[in-house]
Amino acid sequence: xxxxxxxxxxxxxxxxxxxxxxxxxxxxxxxxxxxxxxxxxxxxxxxxxxxxxxxxxxxxxxxxxxxxxxxxxxxxxxxxxxxxxxxxxxxxxxxxxxxxxxxxxxxxxxxxxxxxxxxxxxxxxxxxxxxxxxxxxxxxxxxxxxxxxxxxxxxxxxxxxxxxxxxxxxxxxxxxxxxxxxxxxxxxxxxxxxxxxxxxxxxxxxxxxxxxxxxxxxxxxxxxxxxxxxxxxxxxxxxxxxxxxxxxxxxxxxxx
Amino acid sequence: xxxxxxxxxxxxxxxxxxxxxxxxxxxxxxxxxxxxxxxxxxxxxxxxxxxxxxxxxxxxxxxxxxxxxxxxxxxxxxxxxxxxxxxxxxxxxxxxxxxxxxxxxxxxxxxxxxxxxxxxxxxxxxxxxxxxxxxxxxxxxxxxxxxxxxxxxxxxxxxxxxxxxxxxxxxxxxxxxxxxxxxxxxxxxxxxxxxxxxxxxxxxxxxxxxxxxxxxxxxxxxxxxxxxxxxxxxxxxxxxxxxxxxxxxxxxxxxxxxxxxxxxxxxxxxxxxxxxxxxxxxxxxxxxxxxxxxxxxxxxxxxxxxxxxxxxxxxxxxxxxxxxxxxxxxxxxxxxxxxxxxxxxxxxxxxxxxxxxxxxxxxxxx
Amino acid sequence: xxxxxxxxxxxxxxxxxxxxxxxxxxxxxxxxxxxxxxxxxxxxxxxxxxxxxxxxxxxxxxxxxxxxxxxxxxxxxxxxxxxxxxxxxxxxxxxxxxxxxxxxxxxxxxxxxxxxxxxxxxxxxxxxxxxxxxxxxxxxxxxxxxxxxxxxxxxxxxxxxxxxxxxxxxxxxxxxxxxxxxxxxxxxxxxxxxxxxxxxxxxxxxxxxxxxxxxxxxxxxxxxxxxxxxxxxxxxxxxxxxxxxxxxxxxxxxxxxxxxxxxxxxxxxxxxxxxxxxxxxxxxxxxxxxxxxxxxxxxxxxxxxxxxxxxxxxxxxxxxxxxxxxxxxxxxxxxxxxxxxxxxxxxxxxxxxxxxxxxxx
Numbered sequence: 001x002x003x004x005x006x007x008x009x010x011x012x013x014x015x016x017x018x019x020x021x022x023x024x025x026x027x028x029x030x031x032x033x034x035x036x037x038x039x040x041x042x043x044x045x046x047x048x049x050x051x052x053x054x055x056x057x058x059x060x061x062x063x064x065x066x067x068x069x070x071x072x073x074x075x076x077x078x079x080x081x082x083x084x085x086x087x088x089x090x091x092x093x094x095x096x097x098x099x100x101x102x103x104x105x106x107x108x109x110x111x112x113x114x115x116x117x118x119x120x121x122x123x124x125x126x127x128x129x130x131x132x133x134x135x136x137x138x139x140x141x142x143x144x145x146x147x148x149x150x151x152x153x154x155x156x157x158x159x160x161x162x163x164x165x166x167x168x169x170x171x172x173x174x175x176x177x178x179x180x181x182x183x184x185x186x187x188x189x190x191x192x193x194x195x196x197x198x199x200x201x202x203x204x205x206x207x208x209x210x211x212x213x214x215x216x217x218x219x220x221x222x223x224x225x226x227x228x229x230x231x232x233x234x235x236x237x238x239x240x241x242x243x244x245x246x247x248x249x250x251x252x253x254x255x256x
Numbered sequence: 257x258x259x260x261x262x263x264x265x266x267x268x269x270x271x272x273x274x275x276x277x278x279x280x281x282x283x284x285x286x287x288x289x290x291x292x293x294x295x296x297x298x299x300x301x302x303x304x305x306x307x308x309x310x311x312x313x314x315x316x317x318x319x320x321x322x323x324x325x326x327x328x329x330x331x332x333x334x335x336x337x338x339x340x341x342x343x344x345x346x347x348x349x350x351x352x353x354x355x356x357x358x359x360x361x362x363x364x365x366x367x368x369x370x371x372x373x374x375x376x377x378x379x380x381x382x383x384x385x386x387x388x389x390x391x392x393x394x395x396x397x398x399x400x401x402x403x404x405x406x407x408x409x410x411x412x413x414x415x416x417x418x419x420x421x422x423x424x425x426x427x428x429x430x431x432x433x434x435x436x437x438x439x440x441x442x443x444x445x446x447x448x449x450x451x452x453x454x455x456x457x458x459x460x461x462x463x464x465x466x467x468x469x470x471x472x473x474x475x476x477x478x479x480x481x482x483x484x485x486x487x488x489x490x491x492x493x494x495x496x497x498x499x500x501x502x503x504x505x506x507x508x509x510x511x512x513x514x515x516x517x518x519x520x521x522x523x524x525x526x527x528x529x530x531x532x533x534x535x536x537x538x539x540x541x542x543x544x545x546x547x548x549x550x551x552x553x554x555x556x557x558x559x560x561x562x563x564x565x566x567x568x569x570x571x572x573x574x575x576x577x578x579x580x581x582x583x584x585x586x587x588x589x590x591x592x593x594x595x596x597x598x599x600x601x602x603x604x605x606x607x608x609x610x611x612x613x614x615x616x617x618x619x620x621x622x
Numbered sequence: 623x624x625x626x627x628x629x630x631x632x633x634x635x636x637x638x639x640x641x642x643x644x645x646x647x648x649x650x651x652x653x654x655x656x657x658x659x660x661x662x663x664x665x666x667x668x669x670x671x672x673x674x675x676x677x678x679x680x681x682x683x684x685x686x687x688x689x690x691x692x693x694x695x696x697x698x699x700x701x702x703x704x705x706x707x708x709x710x711x712x713x714x715x716x717x718x719x720x721x722x723x724x725x726x727x728x729x730x731x732x733x734x735x736x737x738x739x740x741x742x743x744x745x746x747x748x749x750x751x752x753x754x755x756x757x758x759x760x761x762x763x764x765x766x767x768x769x770x771x772x773x774x775x776x777x778x779x780x781x782x783x784x785x786x787x788x789x790x791x792x793x794x795x796x797x798x799x800x801x802x803x804x805x806x807x808x809x810x811x812x813x814x815x816x817x818x819x820x821x822x823x824x825x826x827x828x829x830x831x832x833x834x835x836x837x838x839x840x841x842x843x844x845x846x847x848x849x850x851x852x853x854x855x856x857x858x859x860x861x862x863x864x865x866x867x868x869x870x871x872x873x874x875x876x877x878x879x880x881x882x883x884x885x886x887x888x889x890x891x892x893x894x895x896x897x898x899x900x901x902x903x904x905x906x907x908x909x910x911x912x913x914x915x916x917x918x919x920x921x922x923x924x925x926x927x928x929x930x931x932x933x934x935x936x937x938x939x940x941x942x943x944x945x946x947x948x949x950x951x952x953x954x955x956x957x958x959x960x961x962x963x964x965x966x967x968x969x970x971x972x973x974x975x976x977x978x979x980x981x982x983x
């Protein structure tokens with residue numbers, strides 16, 4: 001049963017300070033896992049930011065569960081959406097545990113660190129990401145990859161219905177890149193919608209749906225089985241990219 | 257990191273310990289027993305003298321316990337008498353020795369003087385040479401005529417351009433900073449450090465001015481009157497051992513110490529200045545003031561003491577002996593200073609004292 | 623070694639570390655402060671014997687005991703000068719430290735202090751204006767003089783806000799720039815007034831440099847009435863303050879309206895700081911250092927950082943005031959001088975620690 005959770009009606013938004021505009025017209029269903037791909041500067045981050053409400057639209061509307069996003073307050077939005085930005089500033093003097101715990105903050109509710117459950121959730125999350133031993137390290141002492149894991153944990157403990165991730169594994173080593181995205185997807189809950197933007201095209205078959213963005217608008221959109229083809233990818237990236245079907249029926253993307 | 261915090265704490269602690277062990281100056285004996293004087297507006301009456309007509313006396317006041325000097329037996333203290341030789345005419349060229357030991361030669365009576373000093377201005381006016389002043393600083397306000405004099409600077413800054421346009425023949429200043437700058441602009445400069453502790457130098461200065469502008473008779477009059485009054489007062493009080501204790505507030509508990517003109521005045525009047533250990537002007541602490549508990553407080557702002565609860569148990573507050581002077585004569589080391597001293601005598605002791613002081617000597621007041 | 627390592631990552635240990643340990647630290651900091659407060663009652667510009675103080679206190683508690691010997695002056699000094707003064711010192715220390723903590727969160731910079739947006743120069747200008755143009759007699763516990771300083775401080779920060787709206791981005795950087803602009807303008811105006819009017823600033827000197835020498839109950843009451851409510855609200859906002867340290871995107875992701883929170887926090891801090899400054903002058907350094915020390919020792923969770931840095935600030939200021947009272951007795955030196963002297967060893971130690979990459983403005 002397909003339940004539309006997000007409608008983007010003829011939305012337009014500006015990219016940062018450039019003159020380019022993002023133009024999206026699409027619907028997103030509850031429980032979908034979407035991989036967002038496209039060349040650099042095609043608007044992936046902007047797309048995620050508009051859904052999270054951080055950037056306002058210059059035209060059109062986004063309907064979230066039958067409510068216009070503009071009518072929702074920052075607090076309301078935060079209860080439904082979690083957004084993991086690409087490389088945000090995290091103060092050096094926070095320690096890992098505190099930072100991840102801060103993700104449990106919910107406006108209007110009791111202080112996050114007075115709820116025992118939150119400690120457990122944080123602890124478990126750090127454990128799953130194999131960062132438990134660094135719980136008391138200051139953020140400033142972490143490597144780029146470790147910071148990203150901590151940021152991911154911060155995002156995941158929010159456990160929102162709509163989860164957005166902007167290149168969540170870019171600083172990790174190749175093995176862990178795919179492991180992490182698998183981890184995000186494995187925590188799949190039919191009620192949770194996840195949109196991940198990534199450059200790791202080989203993972204696209206794990207998703208329900210792939211959206212290809214080019215120059216600010218949707219180039220191709222659909223099931224990876226159908227749209228992840230050599231022609232589409234080569235057109236998208238304007239490079240020679242081949243999709244090869246292996247003996248065990250798995251697909252692989254090759255770059256020339 | 258922990259080492260760092262410990263270091264800082266140690267530093268703080270050392271300062272704390274050092275300060276706790278430093279000497280605090282303190283009153284070791286209890287203050288002089290309070291003078292039983294209840295505040296009224298009426299003049300006190302010495303029963304041996306005829307009643308003055310204008311004062312109604314309903315109650316006899318208890319006079320101070322210390323023996324009043326009997327009219328006759330006065331220990332003659334010979335005052336340093338500068339005003340001995342009256343000079344008629346100034347002989348020019350006149351050489352003046354400055355505080356920095358340089359000599360300045362004056363060839364004829366100056367007529368365009370920039371007197372950058374309130375005291376000098378008052379002195380010149382008092383000897384009738386006020387019209388010779390063409391410039392002064394902006395804090396001069398006595399006498400009223402000074403309003404029209406060009407102001408060439410404020411208390412410690414001079415405006416060189418204005419000074420030069422005035423084309424003066426004498427520049428008088430009371431501090432050293434600008435002397436060389438003025439001289440390099442071809443000005444004749446007399447620098448005399450402002451008087452701050454010897455009242456007896458005031459008549460000397462008046463005479464100096466008399467010499468400079470050739471108004472020696474007038475200067476002699478003023479200076480000798482000043483000195484006579486001063487020595488009368490001094491002899492009168494020689495016989496007092498101790499007058500009441502006093503605190504002289506010039507604002508927000510800033511007070512003159514023993515080596516100031518006001519401090520010397522208080523000593524002259526045998527008043528026990530609770531700030532006698534202070535040097536120059538300093539802000540007195542509330543705590544020490546309460547402990548010293550002066551019997552009299554002189555201030556321009558009595559409400560400060562009446563309204564603040566911490567002073568409520570002080571003798572001066574309880575007895576309402578917080579007094580105000582009507583004029584600011586004591587702030588300028590000029591001819592009016594002696595009037596300021598007399599005003600103090602009047603409000604602290606009694607107006608009658610003035611009569612005794614000058615009658616005793618048989619010297620007629622002007 | 624392995625058993626210890628295991629224990630350290632246990633949930634219980636973490637919970638203890640994050641909560642109980644912090645709560646304990648607040649307890650013993652409070653105890654230290656109380657002790658210092660009592661100590662400060664025995665120290666002052668006049669020497670009062672130990673017995674006199676004890677007897678005075680006892681007389682206050684049990685007024686019917688007539689066997690106690692103490693002098694009126696000792697009693698007055700203790701209850702009308704020393705106690706209100708020490709209380710005011712503590713309150714001022716708390717206000718400055720809490721504001722400093724808030725500002726360091728807002729500007730995401732551990733070098734931010736409560737005077738960043740101009741409240742100090744504003745209060746100074748207000749005071750000088752009162753003294754010169756309006757001829758207010760600058761005597762302490764004179765409401766008029768304090769009102770001028772207070773209004774000046776608030777007005778300066780208000781101007782900073784208005785000015786920063788001219789920027790397209792209107793973020794923390796524009797606030798800081800506006801703050802610098804306002805500070806320099808108000809500072810220049812103050813200097814101009816001092817030069818042209820040449821007032822007798824001796825009564826104000828102690829205030830300008832930061833001093834408690836003329837403090838009484840009236841001063842304390844004013845700061846308490848106007849500053850305490852602000853403090854309470856700031857403390858209630860502590861979790862938000864904690865999150866303000868993060869990137870804008872993360873903050874709004876968590877549901878906090880960043881601009882709104884920043885405005886409220888600045889308003890509250892300015893109110894409290896301005897009223898404190900109007901009574902005690904500009905005391906530097908506490909608002910910068912107390913949160914820093916606290917953060918180094920116990921971490922940066924604002925929920926605990928606020929009370930911890932407030933207590934540390936109060937302790938430092940109280941110690942400085944005790945030194946100011948006695949080091950050149952019976953002359954009191956302005957406490958601002960002592961705190962300024964503390965700056966040197968502090969920053970030297972910071973240098974050695976070499977912290978401070980990644981400071982976002």
